[in-house]
Amino acid sequence: xxxxxxxxxxxxxxxxxxxxxxxxxxxxxxxxxxxxxxxxxxxxxxxxxxxxxxxxxxxxxxxxxxxxxxxxxxxxxxxxxxxxxxxxxxxxxxxxxxxxxxxxxxxxxxxxxxxxxxxxxxxxxxxxxxxxxxxxxxxxxxxxxxxxxxxxxxxxxxxxxxxxxxxxxxxxxxxxxxxxxxxxxxxxxxxxxxxxxxxxxxxxxxxxxxxxxxxxxxxxxxxxxxxxxxxxxxxxxxxxxxxxxxxxxxxx
Amino acid sequence: xxxxxxxxxxxxxxxxxxxxxxxxxxxxxxxxxxxxxxxxxxxxxxxxxxxxxxxxxxxxxxxxxxxxxxxxxxxxxxxxxxxxxxxxxxxxxxxxxxxxxxxxxxxxxxxxxxxxxxxxxxxxxxxxx
Numbered sequence: 001x002x003x004x005x006x007x008x009x010x011x012x013x014x015x016x017x018x019x020x021x022x023x024x025x026x027x028x029x030x031x032x033x034x035x036x037x038x039x040x041x042x043x044x045x046x047x048x049x050x051x052x053x054x055x056x057x058x059x060x061x062x063x064x065x066x067x068x069x070x071x072x073x074x075x076x077x078x079x080x081x082x083x084x085x086x087x088x089x090x091x092x093x094x095x096x097x098x099x100x101x102x103x104x105x106x107x108x109x110x111x112x113x114x115x116x117x118x119x120x121x122x123x124x125x126x127x128x129x130x131x132x133x134x135x136x137x138x139x140x141x142x143x144x145x146x147x148x149x150x151x152x153x154x155x156x157x158x159x160x161x162x163x164x165x166x167x168x169x170x171x172x173x174x175x176x177x178x179x180x181x182x183x184x185x186x187x188x189x190x191x192x193x194x195x196x197x198x199x200x201x202x203x204x205x206x207x208x209x210x211x212x213x214x215x216x217x218x219x220x221x222x223x224x225x226x227x228x229x230x231x232x233x234x235x236x237x238x239x240x241x242x243x244x245x246x247x248x249x250x251x252x
Numbered sequence: 253x254x255x256x257x258x259x260x261x262x263x264x265x266x267x268x269x270x271x272x273x274x275x276x277x278x279x280x281x282x283x284x285x286x287x288x289x290x291x292x293x294x295x296x297x298x299x300x301x302x303x304x305x306x307x308x309x310x311x312x313x314x315x316x317x318x319x320x321x322x323x324x325x326x327x328x329x330x331x332x333x334x335x336x337x338x339x340x341x342x343x344x345x346x347x348x349x350x351x352x353x354x355x356x357x358x359x360x361x362x363x364x365x366x367x368x369x370x371x372x373x374x375x376x377x378x379x380x381x
Contacts, residue, residue, distance in 0.1 A: 100267075168275075171270075226341075247350055
């Protein structure tokens with residue numbers, strides 16, 4: 001604020017004298033005219049102060065944006081961070097589907113091998129009962145090896161099937177980690193819009209809210225995603241057993 | 253249980269839809285259709301003679317809890333069995349789902365045995381009713 005605009009004598013001496021004169025003369029019209037003039041002077045000085053404050057904020061903001069790499073962050077680095085996470089999401093999605101492709105392809109040959117063993121068992125038993133030892137004389141290890149193979153092959157094929165099923169189930173990590181990533185990406189998008197608005201303000205442009213992410217409020221109805229230790233682990237169940245107990249209390 | 257039952261799996265992650273589809277096929281259920289959120293699922297349910305709904309909770313568009321409520325509010329679908337398969341673990345949410353009329357609630361990550369157990373339990377309850 002300048003010294004001149006601060007000098008009340010300069011600003012108010014003339015309207016004050018007019019006001020005093022009008023009061024002296026009991027001139028109502030002149031009195032209110034002088035009062036209005038004083039109010040105008042006062043209003044002008046308030047607006048001037050607001051102008052000063054606005055200019056100061058803008059220049060502080062411009063300095064802040066220039067000095068803190070705010071432009072780079074808003075225009076490049078934060079959007080890049082979002083794209084990087086999107087890429088991670090795509091990579092894990094592709095990897096999970098690729099794993100499941102391979103598992104599904106392994107399933108059919110494993111199933112066929114298991115069926116062939118099952119078909120072979122009665123044939124081998126019949127052969128064993130009707131002179132296998134005489135027929136395979138000279139191949140002493142073969143009988144024992146075939147017995148062992150047929151005894152265990154069925155159970156081992158079952159283990160392979162069970163493990164393949166577990167590999168499919170394990171791909172659920174992609175859904176769980178993906179939900180957490182999407183939450184972080186949403187946050188980054190909001191941050192990006194806030195930074196862009198700040199940079200626009202520093203350039204004397206209106207912040208604009210067309211692009212601001214006004215996302216759904218976080219709450220139970222829309223879901224919180226998987227529990228993240230030390231982030232949202234308050235009032236959550238410990239696992240399926242807790243849920244079953246809770247539902248059983250509710251007669252479900 | 254009738255193996256021709258028609259299932260709808262609703263989840264925004266294609267990985268999870270595929271996992272559940274695989275598990276259902278292992279259990280002998282091969283009539284399985286997929287949708288990626290409640291908004292897509294609801295018209296499919298209204299048009300499609302589905303026998304069973306398995307839905308996630310946290311999805312863009314219409315979340316699973318709203319889909320459940322929409323199903324219960326639709327005279328044609330009101331009795332459709334609904335299993336919630338979700339990572340949502342807050343006590344209030346589980347109670348909310350129960351009050352909205354869910355038939356079962358399975359928390360992710362889950363096992364094949366848990367899914368089978370909950371399906372069997374729902375079928376047994378429905379048969380007894």
